[in-house]
Amino acid sequence: MSSEQQQLRRESALERRAAREAQLIASDQKRQKARALRPNDFPGGVYPPENKHQSTGEPIGSIPLAEQLVVPLLQHTGSTAIPLVKLGETVLKGQKIAEADGLISCSLHAPTSGKVVAIEPAAVPHPSGLPADCITIDADGEDRWCELQPCEDFRRFTPVELLEKIRDCGISGMGGAGFPTAVKLDPHGGVEIDTLIINGTECEPYITADDMLMRERAEEIIAGVEIISYILDEPERVLIGIEDNKPEAIAAMRAAAEGTRFDIVVFPTKYPSGGEKQLIQILTGREVPNKGLPANVGIVCQNVGTARAVYRAVRFGEPLISRVTTVVGKALERQRNIEVPIGTPIKHILKAHGAHRGLMQKVIIGGPMMGYTIDDTSAPVIKTTNCLLVPTVEELPPAPPAQACIRCGFCAEACPASLLPQQLYWYARADDHEKLQAYNLFDCIECGCCSYVCPSSIPLVQYYRAAKGDIRTAEQEKEKADRARERFEFRKLRMERAEKEKQAKREARRKAAELARRQREESGGAEAEAAQKEADLVAAALARVKAKQASPEQQLARAQRSLTSAEGRVERLQQKLEAAEEKQRDQLAAQLKAAELKLQEARQKLAEAERQAETAAEAGRESTPGQDDPQARAQSAIEKAKAAAAARAAMSPAEKLAGEIDALKARVEKARARLEKACSAGDANVEAFEKALQNLQQKLEAKLREQKQAGEEKQ
């Protein structure tokens, strides 16, 4: 055997062994993969009628552009966006019209070209029915795009740049909650993401938006998944979960995912397998911890719609300004999915689909399990609106009245979060917040399974939502109260400190004066004499003041005296004036005027003195032996105030009104006096005082009118 032959044989053996090893590895990987891909199950769940066929008959359509588009400033989880445009400004399609406020927020873009005609509260799709701030754009019909920045190869950018792009395009989760996508895709403080899950489950009845999207735009979705996977630093596994009731979508997605490393996982249909936590459990067997995020178990979950929006944002630079929405319900002539600009009023969509006024009983945003009804159909479609359900009464009859809980336990069997809905129900009714939290109320995903199976048709989820809200509000109030307490205590401390400082200063001054006095005393008798003189003077002045502050009776008498003298003087002067010559007249007239003024003053003083005497007399009558004791006085004041308050509480509305009027009158008087004083003193704030007086007068007039009306009504 030649050496060449030996060489060849050895090489072929090596090759064979390598091939065999490769085969082994491949089969092992396949086995592992098969094990990993076998879907798990989650506890509970229900099987409501799917009702998906109605809206899958037609391809995704579109409707003519509405004349006016309303873009709410809050379409996502987080804080409200800040408008960037002004009233009357012309905007182009895709132009940014509102900026994200903080990290957990989303920017907004004009869904069409036109003019901004309003930035004010308007109807929005929200269960509260409360209006919220919106930017209204009058479409000019041209639908002219602003300049976009497309990108052929996203791998030229770093993940951080791509995240910036996604944030800039205002993309938020399109499955339901609307959490800003850029935040979700951001590396979570060093947590390693080993699995990316793309949610194509769409388990809620009636909704087919994701289904149709997967059928028709599978390539775009897969391209979006590639970008997301790149941003997350290529996680080990990328799983696309789809329920087995969407065979066309599964086929389309499989075809699109050919040649990629993404796995399409199909699992049996059950509600609510589309819930994030449930889907994670199905696909990986991991459970998201209490109060935790999927990132805590190394998972990020995104909706298929979001993946597509990411692709369009990165590839074409298109912001999120339209979405696919299911329009379904027997009250409509045409049921299908449409791609509709965000901000399109719902009534415009209903009109385009022939909503039957007589059959239409309500409009539900979302599906029958988790959706909510809206009253005002002028509300627009927003980033999270995946379905408009317009059922007839037969299709979705109103819930029968709730009956007593019979403790059957069906709800606990149906709960996908393994909670005890019955216990939660009792505690929610009793407002027992501690127990509710002990029974993990906040793990409830509000899927509605418990209400669905309840034989007594108790609206359980509504109790949980209300209880969750109550607990959150209570927590916020507690936080605020704690802050208020802190601020109050700090203020008290500050004031005490200021008081102490003042006292210290006073003490220092007193000491200095003492020192100076002593020095003076030491320095000589002359100065001491002067000081003595000064002291005498002060004493004399004090005595005079004291004399002036004589008893009310004395004051009264003095006032009377001065009045009579003033009167006499005026009379005398008048007589003189009549008798006087022309020449002296002016002088006398002036004197007379002065005398008259004095007389007036004297009269005022008299009146005051009389009043004082009266009050003093009254006080004398009321006073008790211990009146000088300040505590007793305070006590009596408190008693009085209490009596007044009690009287106020016991008063009828009319009396209360009268009381308010009296109080207002007093305030008007006070304001007037203040104004006069300010006028005479030439104060700079005269105008402000005048306005205040006017305001008060207006208030008083309003109250008087009210009183009059009440009086008339009584008659």
Added chain:
Amino acid sequence: MLDWFSEISTPLLILGGMALAFGALLGFAAVRFKVEGDPLVEQVDALLPQTQCGQCGYPGCRPYAEAIVHGEKINKCPPGGQSTINALANLLDVEPMPLDAEHGEEKETKMVAFIREAECIGCTKCIQACPVDAIVGAAKYMHTVISDECTGCDLCVEPCPVDCIEMVPLETPLQGWHPEKPPEGIELIASDRRQLSKRSAA
């Protein structure tokens, strides 16, 4: 005689020694781990709404909490309303009572002070009246209310010389909204109802 004495003296000595030792230990613990302030006052204070409005007749929530601990009635806090009274009753193990109307009524909506800034003359009177330092401004400069910190206590309205402060209802943002509890429904199952009607007929 001696036997008897020695028999009883040993346990006496041991027990006495133990008593002294534990006494010393407890005394040391009482000094070393002394609790500052009255913990019950803290607990009561934590339940009060901290509006610091003085409607209860005390100069702030903490003084009222102290008064409650010393036997004052628990129904004098209108901003807290019935829920606070219930929580206090629960804490102090007394019967809950209705709110004392003498001190005011429970308001339906939360209010915050609002200064019409164009009319403000910058007198600083409201700043001095605010118990939680929620008004900013300086002499002869416009003042404004930090609405996040305002407790809605009303104390700044009266001192204003130009009447430019008003109380406005606090706006609830969309994020803060939550649904109400469903109205109380039918509480009896059919068989109970039948029994009840039978009983009432009898």
